[in-house]
Amino acid sequence: MDPGPSDGSVLTRQAEHRSTWIWDGPDEGERLDPQIVRYIDETGLSGLYGVPFISLDHALITALVERWRYGGHDGLPVEGLPVIGKTNLIWEEECERLLGVKPPAPVPKPNQNKSVLDGTRIKSKWLAVHFRAPLPENASEDLVQQYARYYLLELLGGSLFMDTSGGRISLLYLQFLDPISDAKKYSWGSAALAWLYRQLCNATDLKAKHISGALLLVQLWAFARFPHMVPKMKEPLQGALDPELPLGPHAIRYILLYPYCVTILVWFNYTLGIMSFM
Template sequence: MSITLQDIEVILGILVDGLPVTGSTAKQWNVVCRELLGHEPPPVIPNSNKSTLTGARIKYKWLDEQFPAPPAADAGDEVVHQHAHYHILVRMGALLFMDKSADQVSLLPLQLLNPISNARRYSWGSAALAWLYRQLCSASKKEVMQIGGALLLVQLWAYSRFPQLCPIVRPPLPPVHSGPLAIRYVH
């Protein structure tokens, strides 16, 4: 038994058909942030773990400080797109492409969201499953103490395959008419 692409699509409702999620890692990520998020992170501090931007990874804390509130009702399209980029990036980093640091998010998906309408063109489910398998493989080493990846998917997959593990005790559920299977576990 293993988590499959079908599980990602059925359980989380994430697209598995489309273009592969690939892109360049050799970018000026501060420029990408300025163009798509409207904010440029502070300069990198060499040999320091206090840098906001390290390679293609940026600290959640800095991102959250740049977007403390929703855009104003009369905000222009550019500001709305910047906020949308921020929210999509944070959700992807927290749900699909989580790593062990838990305080940084990869900017790699951001390059595929320009324009934002490109999001539906890509197979995010395939990329999330590949990342999850990589994280599970790394976690199998005896010295590793943490795990990353789409752990919500792992939990919901276990609940659906092994109902006795599910902590929620309810009467039989009505049929789910639309949406991902994960809706069953939402109160």
């Protein structure tokens, strides 16, 4: 259904209006440079870039958290090396060595939260500025790898292992990308689930106000197990990075329709109410 009026001319400055984003979804942006894609593909994580934009239904996540319980989440299979690394590295130097940019000196206490780099967490906006420009045509291999590490760091720190720092991502994951090809040796799936389970447990605390982790996995779990909640679906597309990549991940079949989101929590609670009597 067309959400706008029959005469679109009555909507002044519609192209700049926030409702355009709501109706049409965010701009998917340009494809990554093939040189960067090559390195990302080496890590085995390129499928994550094939996941389309899916808006989180916070009410649905809250309903699931309210039904989460401690315990019974251990024993995850680890296929590869466990994601265990060092926490005492000099992160300014690691950032410069592996990303090619050095954060400015930290702001002394008590205003250390204004620093670009606070402990292991760096402001993602500051980092994004340095990688905003397209990769130069004659870029060296070192520069290509720095760009690839940046995109992988955003993926890992800002999606799979998202925390509650707000606008920051952790540099901890850089050590697993040195060299980039080492990343495929690690069991990222089990690490992401372990982190998510921990965050779900923390969020059940009566005083908890925030939640982190790969919450999109929770939402997709609900879609897969409660068919009446599933938004419009489509066949998996080819990889978002490159048309030559294999078919997209499972999540790419879900397209969230904004009017539909309003009814999700009602149906979810209704289903759980029925299940409680079974």
